Amino acid sequence: MAVLEKGNITIHTENIFPIIKKSLYTDHEIFLRELISNSVDAISKLKMASLAGEVQGEIEEPEITIRLDQSKRTLSVSDNGIGMTADEVKKYINQVAFSSAEDFITKYEKSANDLIGHFGLGFYSSFMVAQKVEIDTLSYKEGAEAVHWSCDGSPEFELSQGERTTVGTTITLTLQEEEKEYAEPARVRQLIKTYCDFIPVKIKLDGEQINKQQALWKESPQNLSKEDYLEFYRYLYPFQEDPLLWVHLNTDYPFLLNGILYFPKLKPDVDFSKGQIKLFCNQVFVSDHCEEIIPEFLMPLRGVIDSPDIPLNVSRSALTNDRTVRRIADFIAKKIGDRLKSLYNENRDEYIRCWEDVGTFVKYGSLKNEKFKQQVEDLIIYRTTYQPTPATADTPQVEVQKESGDAWEEVSTEESKTTSTQPYTTLKEYLDRNQAKQEKRVFYCSDPSTQGTYVELYKKQGLEVLFLDSFIDTNYFIPFLEREYSDVQFSRVDSELDQTLVEDDKAQEIVDPKTNKTRNEVIKEIFEKALNKPRVNIKTQAIKSDDPQGTPPAMVLLPEAMRRLQEMTALMQDRSMGFPEDHVLLINTSHPLIQNILELNQGAIIQGSGESPTAEMVNLMCQHVYDLALMAQKAFDAEGMKAFVERSNQVLTKLTQK
Numbered sequence: 001m002a003v004l005e006k007g008n009i010t011i012h013t014e015n016i017f018p019i020i021k022k023s024l025y026t027d028h029e030i031f032l033r034e035l036i037s038n039s040v041d042a043i044s045k046l047k048m049a050s051l052a053g054e055v056q057g058e059i060e061e062p063e064i065t066i067r068l069d070q071s072k073r074t075l076s077v078s079d080n081g082i083g084m085t086a087d088e089v090k091k092y093i094n095q096v097a098f099s100s101a102e103d104f105i106t107k108y109e110k111s112a113n114d115l116i117g118h119f120g121l122g123f124y125s126s127f128m129v130a131q132k133v134e135i136d137t138l139s140y141k142e143g144a145e146a147v148h149w150s151c152d153g154s155p156e157f158e159l160s161q162g163e164r165t166t167v168g169t170t171i172t173l174t175l176q177e178e179e180k181e182y183a184e185p186a187r188v189r190q191l192i193k194t195y196c197d198f199i200p201v202k203i204k205l206d207g208e209q210i211n212k213q214q215a216l217w218k219e220s221p222q223n224l225s226k227e228d229y230l231e232f233y234r235y236l237y238p239f240q241e242d243p244l245l246w247v248h249l250n251t252d253y254p255f256l257l258n259g260i261l262y263f264p265k266l267k268p269d270v271d272f273s274k275g276q277i278k279l280f281c282n283q284v285f286v287s288d289h290c291e292e293i294i295p296e297f298l299m300p301l302r303g304v305i306d307s308p309d310i311p312l313n314v315s316r317s318a319l320t321n322d323r324t325v326r327r328i329a330d331f332i333a334k335k336i337g338d339r340l341k342s343l344y345n346e347n348r349d350e351y352i353r354c355w356e357d358v359g360t361f362v363k364y365g366s367l368k369n370e371k372f373k374q375q376v377e378d379l380i381i382y383r384t385t386y387q388p389t390p391a392t393a394d395t396p397q398v399e400v401q402k403e404s405g406d407a408w409e410e411v412s413t414e415e416s417k418t419t420s421t422q423p424y425t426t427l428k429e430y431l432d433r434n435q436a437k438q439e440k441r442v443f444y445c446s447d448p449s450t451q452g453t454y455v456e457l458y459k460k461q462g463l464e465v466l467f468l469d470s471f472i473d474t475n476y477f478i479p480f481l482e483r484e485y486s487d488v489q490f491s492r493v494d495s496e497l498d499q500t501l502v503e504d505d506k507a508q509e510i511v512d513p514k515t516n517k518t519r520n521e522v523i524k525e526i527f528e529k530a531l532n533k534p535r536v537n538i539k540t541q542a543i544k545s546d547d548p549q550g551t552p553p554a555m556v557l558l559p560e561a562m563r564r565l566q567e568m569t570a571l572m573q574d575r576s577m578g579f580p581e582d583h584v585l586l587i588n589t590s591h592p593l594i595q596n597i598l599e600l601n602q603g604a605i606i607q608g609s610g611e612s613p614t615a616e617m618v619n620l621m622c623q624h625v626y627d628l629a630l631m632a633q634k635a636f637d638a639e640g641m642k643a644f645v646e647r648s649n650q651v652l653t654k655l656t657q658k
Ligand SMILES: Nc1ncnc2c1ncn2[C@@H]1O[C@H](COP(=O)(O)OP(=O)(O)OP(=O)(O)O)[C@@H](O)[C@H]1O
Pocket: 034, 038, 039, 042, 079, 081, 082, 083, 084, 092, 093, 096, 097, 119, 120, 121, 122, 123, 124, 168, 169
């Protein structure tokens, strides 16, 4: 075999190999992905040359073959791509690759950990696992001669005449002893499945094709069915619930990007910081972590993004600041917003069905990203007590933007086809509808289980209440809404009773001629005396109702400003907020029970003794009324519960005494 050239690789490669081997790549296995990517490139280059009429005759069906020999510890990757001439080997392997490797090393020597850890050295990453690398190649060019190149990891290479007879390239690695696993068929199959499953060229091992998947994101959405998208999701995320909806991304300007992003059903402990989107580059798997590419608020999404325009051989911090990456992030966010808009506008029932999960995501996105907020602010809906009748139900008009090449699909179930029973509204609709009655006030409920009584009361009086009862609502979204709608007052249903709920007809009626005290004053005094709790602010109001028996005799209120101060203090001290001792006890003077207590108390006064059985009964009743009101707020501790049970028994005994 004639040696064409023997020489030293000119750059300071003594420094390169130890670094390649040790510090740059934590995952040695990626060498195989690099070799296969090069083969795919070579195959597509040959195809292009053929289309340009540069290749004589038909080209073979593209194919990559992997051969393993465990006894010789070799692995080879063969392709029937474009091949290389001796000059090209000199240019692309000896010079270009080494010089780019040197640039690379110079740049990252000091901060090897700052590397994205993928791509960059391409072909030379083979030296992470090989003690010797050989290239056998024959160019497609007319008259080209086969070339053999070999390098044992030292700065010396050898270029000689080769024996290859078919166009293409074979790279053969003689593996280092500690890397011999890469000659095992099972290990190689697993690597191909991870990195190269979606590659559009057949990869064969032992005569069998080992990459099988169709890269669905590269297909035209028009040719895909709902089942195709679901199947693909199930393949990517096995044993997970089906996604709620998805968006197929397709653009080639100003950057090339394809992908399919799915909205999964959110788990309550969703961690917004960890992404599960898979990043591909030309159908080769790159990473499960695209935190630098995807805006944080899109992290709950799943699926695939494939873009050769995402720079992969730069540091993570450089990636975050990269202009194209920022544009890609904006593009994705916009597409997600468009997707939600179209669903909102075209299938509101379906939108509502997904809202519980999608809503958290949309609200979080609005908090995090101003542009996204502007896009979705009219799409944020709230569960409401309002019951629209078909005649008055107004469907808000939302402009829909559509671009060709995008396809929207969603999972529709049988139940979603029936009209939703839970009414939802936007804030704008709420404000418009209630302008006359409530002006610019929004009543909301943050916990239906403890504020149910209050919600009922508002509802009966025709006041509309919104439910802002998710974790994100109470902790972040309500303050956000208050900032956004600074002219609107948001009050929780248990913060105070709206004036429309009370009547003051009887309030000023004098009931004690001796002292000239009004009915309300007397009731207040009775409770103050019976409860003896200076931190509880007792108020008296008559709740308006056609059926006073149906209203609560008393309610515990937590005025908005006071409650927030307490919440904030608790948050700052990093403790959960117990039920505040300072609160308002509102006595509903129109309730028959309060009326009875008043009359009972008057009887006790006539007897002239505070210690009389009647007076004692009044005390017990007042405490009981207070406890029942607390109970509606779930504000009982163990002590309180014990006292309540004991007193209940006492009251029942007294009532049943002959
Ligand atoms: N199987 C192959 N067939 C033909 N040419 C090849 C093959 N493998 C490598 N080459 C040539 O060698 C060059 C250097 O390859 P290398 O993998 O180092 O870098 P790259 O592919 O250009 O970039 P990347 O860093 O993205 O891998 C390629 O650009 C190509 O011209």
